[in-house]
Amino acid sequence: MSLHVIPKADYLPGERIKVTVRFADGAAPASASFWLVGHAAKGTRRVEVFRQPRPPEVLKKERDEAQAEARQCQEDKARLLAEREGPGGLMGAAWMERAGSLVSGDVSGQLKRYPADALRWDEARSYSYTRKGESQPASVVVRLRLVNPGAEPWTLAGAALVDSMGEEVELARWQEAPIPAGPIGGFVVVGTERVPEQLGCPCTLKLWESGGPRTVTIGNVTFPVIQKAAP
Template identity: 70%
Template sequence: MTVRFADGAAPASASFWLVGHASKGTRRVEVFRKPRSPDVCEKERDEAQAEARQCQEDKARLLAERQEPGGLMGAAWLERAGTLASKTLLGSVRELPGNALGLEASTSSSYTLSDKTRPVSVAARLSLKNPGAEPWTLAGAALVDKEGEQVDLATWQQEPIPANGASAVVVGIEGEPAQLGCPCKLMLWEAGGPRTVTLENVTFPEDKAKGP
């Protein structure tokens, strides 16, 4: 509902959503407003628009930070006491024959809180070789554990892997899903295309000092 005031003062109108109540109601709604100068209304409008822009910028920044390598697990490592462990996957991980990219180097990492026995976040950094004629851009990744449970991973890639070139990608996850029963299968897929990468026997380090 829009109300237009007849005295010519600012604001000239006001808009409302009227919501009915099952047990309460009225046939008449009166609207009162305190007149304000156009300068005051314009200032409030500009402030509201500036606040909305700031919210949009903050949202975009937070979404971008989630895609950074540090956003996968870095906040946990920096802000809470615990153990960070890493290990190489070369020699233990298995590449499937149909993979679109080749694995040149790989490292898995885990972060375990000081009062916990299982990781609260895990990540893997993979250096991949693209033998194809087109660049390869990571669109998504997932882990499948030995029980068949699948979880989607956060991903980071600085730039597409060029044709006949190599580059690194980082994938990871925080929270309870990080406590998967591995060895796991890691699946990566490209944006808008059929080329995929599947790695089997992927594991993450554990804090052995705390027991199984």
């Protein structure tokens, strides 16, 4: 079998076109796909491809092994990134749920839900941190468990708090891995180096993904106050 391809007149360098050919002899593999990539100077007039039919069970075994290897690579990558780029300070403490010079509160019961949210939350805690010798929190953080009812994974790209006066504060963010579709869910941590009094809470927390319309808005967010010890 031979296939003759004539590029279009406006074919650009780097442009990619997928070509799929299908075989009529009933043997496996039943088709093959190729990517044609434009180049300003390099190219070839002829490409030879040899097809060796193999039993379907052999192809299925190779496919399953390749998919398992790819999943393992993704898991290893996520673990290594988490170990190398894990959040520090109060965000790290909230992520690991470590005890220390911080106070936390379960704010799940007081938060306001919005029906238009792309994801829903089912766990929420807020944290405040005070440096030694100071009575006011130096940092505040919110830790959320989000469940993704959509069809595609969700990755946190940005977060902000909006106070009762409409002032918006951009937040640092941490997410170990994209939140998969389905009931499993995943955690995100967002925070800033400010005290609650500077934020004017109760606040509205906004989360969004990169280049997508799927957002999460959570109302009535507050942070615990650290009580100053009596002299």
